[in-house]
Amino acid sequence: MISKISSTGKMLLLSVAFSMCLLLFRFWYSGTLAYGFYIWNTFLALIPYWCSIGLGKMKKPNLAALFLGITWLLFLPNAPYLITDMLHYEESSTAPYWYDIFIVITAAWNGIALGLISLMNIEKFLAKHLSPKWVTVSVFLSLLLCSYGVFIGRFNRFNSWDIFTKPFELFWTSAHHILLPNLYPKAWAFTLICSILLSLVYFTLKKISIQYSDQPKA
Numbered sequence: 001m002i003s004k005i006s007s008t009g010k011m012l013l014l015s016v017a018f019s020m021c022l023l024l025f026r027f028w029y030s031g032t033l034a035y036g037f038y039i040w041n042t043f044l045a046l047i048p049y050w051c052s053i054g055l056g057k058m059k060k061p062n063l064a065a066l067f068l069g070i071t072w073l074l075f076l077p078n079a080p081y082l083i084t085d086m087l088h089y090e091e092s093s094t095a096p097y098w099y100d101i102f103i104v105i106t107a108a109w110n111g112i113a114l115g116l117i118s119l120m121n122i123e124k125f126l127a128k129h130l131s132p133k134w135v136t137v138s139v140f141l142s143l144l145l146c147s148y149g150v151f152i153g154r155f156n157r158f159n160s161w162d163i164f165t166k167p168f169e170l171f172w173t174s175a176h177h178i179l180l181p182n183l184y185p186k187a188w189a190f191t192l193i194c195s196i197l198l199s200l201v202y203f204t205l206k207k208i209s210i211q212y213s214d215q216p217k218a
Contacts, residue, residue: 041085052121089101116198
């Protein structure tokens with residue numbers, strides 16, 4: 001089973017496992033469940049990655065591919081959302097502050113890596129069926145929507161499944177943000193900054209990947 005996982009997937013699995021080990025040791029050491037929310041939030045961050053792997057195995061667009069693509073987009077904000085969990089950090093008497101810093105940093109890294117690598121998988125799938133221009137547009141639009149999703153998740157407390165459980169509330173909240181942007185500068189400042197950050201990291205990772213793949217093998 002493990003042998004079927006790609007080298008990138010194995011590194012992501014190792015990174016998530018390391019983060020969970022740090023967390024479990026803290027539970028034992030402190031006798032508390034502080035930062036326990038990282039378990040659920042990391043699970044949610046894994047969903048878009050799993051969807052992108054499934055979509056990558058599709059040879060042509062169909063209903064299954066559409067379902068995986070929509071699910072991926074809905075859950076994508078859960079990955080970089082882990083960055084904002086840093087807001088929960090505070091010095092504690094139950095564990096060394098530096099140890100908790102490692103917990104929040106590794107969790108944030110997992111969120112970035114899972115989200116952006118899933119986007120790379122999606123981009124590869126789209127490149128088989130769309131022109132390069134529309135693939136690029138799709139990437140930037142995904143990052144923008146993802147960043148907005150992080151905002152409404154963190155500050156409006158919406159979840160990915162609220163599009164089904166609270167569709168009208170979600171619609172009206174987003175409509176107000178779009179139609180009355182001057183009343184919500186925080187929403188658009190956050191979305192813009194987050195999308196720029198994710199874009200910089202995403203295209204940096206792509207450039208690094210291309211650079212080393214182009215190098216001649218010894």
